[in-house]
Amino acid sequence: MRLSALALPLFFSLLACQLSFASVQWSYSAHGAIIGKPILLSDKAIFSTHEGNVYGFASARGSISWMYDAGGSLAAPVAQVSSDTLAVATVAGRLSFISSLGKEGAVASLPSAPRYLAGGSGTLYASFKDGVRAYSQSGKSLWNFTLASPAGPLSSYGNSVYFTSGGKLYSLAAKDGSQNWAVPAEDSFQSAPLAQGGGLYFGATDGRLYSYDAVSGRQRWSFQTGGWVQSTPVRSGDSIFFGSNDGNLYSVTDSGKLRFSYKSGEGVWGEPVLYESSGRQLAVFGSNDGNVYALDAGTGEAVWSFSAGGRLGGISEKNGVFYFGTSNGMFYSLSPSPICSISWPQNGGAVGDWPVAVEGTAYSDLGLQMVEVRLEGGNWQPAAGTYMWRADIDFTSQPYGAFRVECRASDASGGQQSGDYSYTTLVKTQNVPLQKMSVVAPSEAAKNATITISARDSRGSELSGVALSVAGEKKTGDSPFAVVLGRSGAVQVALEKPGFEPVSFIIVGTGGDSLLLPIIALIVLAGLAFFAYRKFFRKVA
Numbered sequence: 001m002r003l004s005a006l007a008l009p010l011f012f013s014l015l016a017c018q019l020s021f022a023s024v025q026w027s028y029s030a031h032g033a034i035i036g037k038p039i040l041l042s043d044k045a046i047f048s049t050h051e052g053n054v055y056g057f058a059s060a061r062g063s064i065s066w067m068y069d070a071g072g073s074l075a076a077p078v079a080q081v082s083s084d085t086l087a088v089a090t091v092a093g094r095l096s097f098i099s100s101l102g103k104e105g106a107v108a109s110l111p112s113a114p115r116y117l118a119g120g121s122g123t124l125y126a127s128f129k130d131g132v133r134a135y136s137q138s139g140k141s142l143w144n145f146t147l148a149s150p151a152g153p154l155s156s157y158g159n160s161v162y163f164t165s166g167g168k169l170y171s172l173a174a175k176d177g178s179q180n181w182a183v184p185a186e187d188s189f190q191s192a193p194l195a196q197g198g199g200l201y202f203g204a205t206d207g208r209l210y211s212y213d214a215v216s217g218r219q220r221w222s223f224q225t226g227g228w229v230q231s232t233p234v235r236s237g238d239s240i241f242f243g244s245n246d247g248n249l250y251s252v253t254d255s256g257k258l259r260f261s262y263k264s265g266e267g268v269w270g271e272p273v274l275y276e277s278s279g280r281q282l283a284v285f286g287s288n289d290g291n292v293y294a295l296d297a298g299t300g301e302a303v304w305s306f307s308a309g310g311r312l313g314g315i316s317e318k319n320g321v322f323y324f325g326t327s328n329g330m331f332y333s334l335s336p337s338p339i340c341s342i343s344w345p346q347n348g349g350a351v352g353d354w355p356v357a358v359e360g361t362a363y364s365d366l367g368l369q370m371v372e373v374r375l376e377g378g379n380w381q382p383a384a385g386t387y388m389w390r391a392d393i394d395f396t397s398q399p400y401g402a403f404r405v406e407c408r409a410s411d412a413s414g415g416q417q418s419g420d421y422s423y424t425t426l427v428k429t430q431n432v433p434l435q436k437m438s439v440v441a442p443s444e445a446a447k448n449a450t451i452t453i454s455a456r457d458s459r460g461s462e463l464s465g466v467a468l469s470v471a472g473e474k475k476t477g478d479s480p481f482a483v484v485l486g487r488s489g490a491v492q493v494a495l496e497k498p499g500f501e502p503v504s505f506i507i508v509g510t511g512g513d514s515l516l517l518p519i520i521a522l523i524v525l526a527g528l529a530f531f532a533y534r535k536f537f538r539k540v541a
Contacts, residue, residue, distance in 0.1 A: 023306070023339040023409075024420035025321065026062025027332050030055065034325020036077020037271060037314025039086065041100040045316075045323045046086065047331055048078040054088055055331070056102050059318070062333060066102030070094070081119035085137050089114050089126065097124075097137050108139035116163075118192065120156030123174065127151035127163060134161075134177060143177035152188045153202075153232070157195035160214075164188045164202070169212060183217040185210065190230040190269060191242075199254065201240055203229025209242055211256060221256035231285075232271040232314075236297065241283050243268025249285050249293070251300065260300030265289025265346065270314040270324075277303075277320065278365055286312025286324055290347050290424075294336065294363075304363035305341035306334060307422035332420075338364035338409040340371050340389070342424045344459070349424075352432035354498035355392040357457075357464060360407055360422070362386055367412035376403045383407070384464075392465060395428050402427045437463070437500040444508040447488045451507075455479040455495050469494040485509040 032051035039046040045059040052070040057063065072090035079087045084100045093110040110133075114126040123142065124135045129150040134142040149166030156162075160180060161172045169185035172178065191203035200214040205228050211220040227245030234241050238254045245267035251259040266288035273284050274297060281297040292306040292315065310326030317323070322334045340362035345351070362371045368386040375393050383391035386409075393405055406421040440454040455463045456479065464478040471491050485491050487509050494504040 023335060023337070023422075025333040025335050026057075027330060027420045028055070028057070028062065028064075030325075030329045030331060032329055033327045034329065034331055035074065035313065036325075038316045038323040038325065038331075039078065039080050040316050040318050040323065041080070041084065041086075044100055045333065046078065046100075047323075047325050048074055048088070049329070050074060052090060054078050054086070054098070054102075056100070057331075057333075059321075059323070059333065068098055068102050068104070070096065075113040076115065076117045079117035079119045079124065081124050081137055082122045085122070087117060087119060087124045087135075089117060095124075095126075095135065095139065097139065106137060106139035108135060108141075115150060116153045116192070118154035118156050118161075120174070123156070125154045125156055125161050125174075127154050132161070132163060132172065132177070134174075145172055145177045145179070153190060153192035155192040155195065157214075160195070162193040162195060162200060162202075162214075164193075164204075169193075169200075169202075169217065171214075171217060181217040183212070183219070185212070185219070189228060190232075192232045194233050194235060196235045197254070199235075201233045201235065201242075203231055203233065203242055203244075207244065207246075209233060209240070209250070209252065211240075211254070223250070223252050223256045223258070225250065227267060230267070230269045234272055234274060236274050236281065239297065241272045241274070241285075241297070243270065243272065243285055243287075245269070247287070247289075249283065249295065251283070251297070262293070262295055262300050262302065264291065264293060266311075270312055273315045273317045273322070275317050275320060284315055284317065284322060286315055288312070290326070291341060291343075292322070292324065292334070302361070304336050304339050305343070305361060306336065306339055307341045307347070307360075307424055308332060309347060309423055309425065336363065337366070338362065338368065338411040339422070340407040340409040341422045342405065342407055344461075345424065345426060347424045349426050350429050350432050351395050351426050352428070352434075352499055353396055355394045355396065355465065356426065356499070357390060358383075358393050358405055358407075358424075359388075359390045359461070361388055362407075362409040364409060364411035369410040369412050369414070371407060371409050373405065373407045375405055380408070390464065395426075398428055400428050400430060434501045435499055437495060437497065437503050439495060439503050439505070441493065441505070441507060444510055445485060446511050447485050447509040448511075449484070451483050451485070453479075453481045453483050453493065453495075455481075455497070455503075457500075463497055463500070465497060467496040469496075 032049040045057045048054045054068040056066045070088045075091045089095045091113040095108045097105040116127045118125045131146040133144045152164040154163045164187045168182045170182045171180040186204035186206045188202045193202040195214045200212040208222040210222045225244035231243035248261040264287035270286045282294045283297040284294045288311045294303045310328035315324040325331045342360040344359040371383040371389040372380040373391045374380045383389040406423045438456045445451045462479040467476045496502045
């Protein structure tokens, strides 16, 4: 509706961060949550916000090429209609077609706000509460398929359009909207059907991924998860990858058998993406926990992750660079080498007036040299470890409020992250309850034997910076501790760490020269002497 010139106001340009070498190549802070999966057209990365703005970036540099104002909140993410045309629809029912250069073309009025959009071969398909409609790029209505129930997410493959509605799975002819077939099926929500290799795959609100024959509509199999399957699946070879609201990314065979599942912190709604890296295929997906995860597509092993700080949707990839947006209005271009991520504490976690252990992972194609962390733009401090790392961040002198904790990685060649970093936000508040310390130790041990005393947090992770006291002798170090009691009998043991409830207990030392045995012997001898004395004096009397 309103088109900006190529020379946008300096305000917008300053918000884009351009980096020559970094994990985050560039980022942009938009006004409102990013919706949908970014669209990559030639040298442009295009994404949309719920408020109604569509942005076109030079994908390599991150500079804004254009911005389009749709004139109202968007009813659905922007859809690609052809190689150089996009479609945008508002909740008020205004449909507009724009070019890859951001220029507005045809405009049409829709009967109501569309629920989902999908494009293909120059045609836009839109689902409504009462049916599915098709439009040409000139805004002309091509056909209307009426339904008694709202239509779900659409997909267009070849000559067919697929969607669910009212407990049925439909296949329509893309040319004229005539029905190919309709079969009983669970309804989908956000998960658009994938047609590939003769199969049709989609996620449903009953927590299952379904597979149907794309030609006949015959159900082939289903796979149960622990939550709604809102993720649109992807397929590579004999494997199908998809996310569930139970927080897992799943890989199943084309016969519906589980290959692996990987648990993230929260629901996985966005469509995963597959790419080749260093001779192996990786599956990359975003989670509602604010992280991007990359897994070995064959084994499910975690390879790298990135903390973006907001709920993530679908991810797009080109030449090993990933583009995605978050619910907090950030749009990223990410090249994952080197890269680090913060896995603990979770974003938004409360902390008290003490040092906090921050943990995470890092990755580089060239090998890692070091990982560093910092608090709220302060000085960088080295972390312990590389691929798995840990550092203590001291909140003792900080005022109450929210603080950003960031990490950065350096690879073996000296290349270092710069600009934007993986981060988590922690909130220092009053009256934060002390955590429970879990201690594993034997109840008794030989006095000269070496025993292990382990202090762990609620996750079962070993604690660092723990003060250990054994029979009054104190030392501070990292758990687990190797300890020799050095004496027999009851030995007092205590463990303390700021932010945790102190723990004390007794370990009984066995063997050796405890004073208990000599005392008992003396008592026995004294008793014998007393009885002998009494017996002697009775005889004399």
